[in-house]
Amino acid sequence: MPVKKVEKIWMNGKHVNWDDAKVHVLSHVLHYGSSFFEGIRCYKTKQGPAVFRLGDHVKRLIHSARVFRAEIPFSYDDIFEAIVDTIKINELENCYIRPIAYRGYEDLNVNPLKNPVELTIAAYEWGSYLGQGAHESGIDVCVSSWRRSTPDTTPTMAKIGGAYMNSQLIKMEAIVNGFSEGIALDVNGYIGEGSGENMFLVQDGVLYTPGIHNGILSGITRKSIMTLAKDMGFEVKEGSLMREMLYMADEVFFCGTAAEITPIRSVDKMIVGNGMPGKVTKQMQEAFFEIVKEGNDKYGWLTFLDGKERILNMKQVK
Numbered sequence: 001m002p003v004k005k006v007e008k009i010w011m012n013g014k015h016v017n018w019d020d021a022k023v024h025v026l027s028h029v030l031h032y033g034s035s036f037f038e039g040i041r042c043y044k045t046k047q048g049p050a051v052f053r054l055g056d057h058v059k060r061l062i063h064s065a066r067v068f069r070a071e072i073p074f075s076y077d078d079i080f081e082a083i084v085d086t087i088k089i090n091e092l093e094n095c096y097i098r099p100i101a102y103r104g105y106e107d108l109n110v111n112p113l114k115n116p117v118e119l120t121i122a123a124y125e126w127g128s129y130l131g132q133g134a135h136e137s138g139i140d141v142c143v144s145s146w147r148r149s150t151p152d153t154t155p156t157m158a159k160i161g162g163a164y165m166n167s168q169l170i171k172m173e174a175i176v177n178g179f180s181e182g183i184a185l186d187v188n189g190y191i192g193e194g195s196g197e198n199m200f201l202v203q204d205g206v207l208y209t210p211g212i213h214n215g216i217l218s219g220i221t222r223k224s225i226m227t228l229a230k231d232m233g234f235e236v237k238e239g240s241l242m243r244e245m246l247y248m249a250d251e252v253f254f255c256g257t258a259a260e261i262t263p264i265r266s267v268d269k270m271i272v273g274n275g276m277p278g279k280v281t282k283q284m285q286e287a288f289f290e291i292v293k294e295g296n297d298k299y300g301w302l303t304f305l306d307g308k309e310r311i312l313n314m315k316q317v318k
């Protein structure tokens with residue numbers, strides 16, 4: 001789905017016209033993947049438009065940059081407010097938000113330390129990531145021949161541009177072979193995640209999810225599902241999961257800001273359960289959509305654009 005152009009993009013402290021939001025071709029980021037970014041959703045809930053877990057996303061953005069010794073020249077509060085302003089100025093309600101910090105133009109040495117760190121925030125309308133009907137019918141996926149990075153190569157807890165070369169290999173391999181998405185194993189052969197999603201397996205009513213040591217991004221949706229599931233009385237187990245569990249599970253689903261909660265109906269052409277979204281998956285979808293669609297949020301995860309909850313949700317980064 002192509003990006004749907006809106007009026008303004010926030011760049012280094014001010015809103016510029018969409019078509020003027022440009023970087024120099026010799027920017028460090030273009031050559032070496034030196035960017036730190038987030039994917040965030042704003043929902044048109046029944047109680048007004050609200051951003052899901054904005055504070056956690058801003059925190060992860062700052063932390064991802066910090067791993068690479070990049071100091072974003074804007075504070076947590078500045079970024080938080082700039083995101084809200086960018087949605088509002090473009091009169092968006094249901095949208096995807098993409099803040100990206102990157103090493104800009106100065107030197108073309110691999111050493112990034114002299115290059116400025118810049119920040120841009122775009123917001124635009126966006127629908128279902130894994131295809132229409134994916135939430136209702138589920139998707140067909142494969143186990144990728146590409147692995148996720150090892151803990152001592154590219155840090156997977158940091159959401160960084162360069163790491164998405166690995167994601168692209170996983171995604172392309174899946175697509176050209178007729179699947180919607182690939183599941184990458186970690187370096188030891190345990191289940192990792194999709195190219196842009198975390199995952200859960202359900203077996204005998206217990207939810208299993210790979211641990212953050214399994215080469216995955218520490219997803220905000222994943223954490224939310226763990227909280228929701230525990231509060232709903234489910235047992236949730238986090239840790240190294242064997243590949244064959246994918247073929248034995250009653251239910252498997254992807255989760256993420258883009259994917260939300262997407263059931264998986266087959267893995268490597270083996271049907272999961274009865275090939276339909278399972279009971280637990282549906283319960284998790286209901287609990288999640290109760291928050292982001294109905295606006296019923298007892299967790300303080302929503303930042304309403306009208307401002308009434310905004311201040312409450314502004315948690316400082318320590």
Ligand SMILES: Cc1ncc(COP(=O)(O)O)c(C=O)c1O
Pocket residue numbers: 039167193194195196197198216217218219220221222255256257258
């Ligand atoms: C590789 C990868 N894993 C997991 C996720 C899910 O993370 P979140 O729920 O924070 O969007 C994403 C999406 O950002 C991702 O790109």
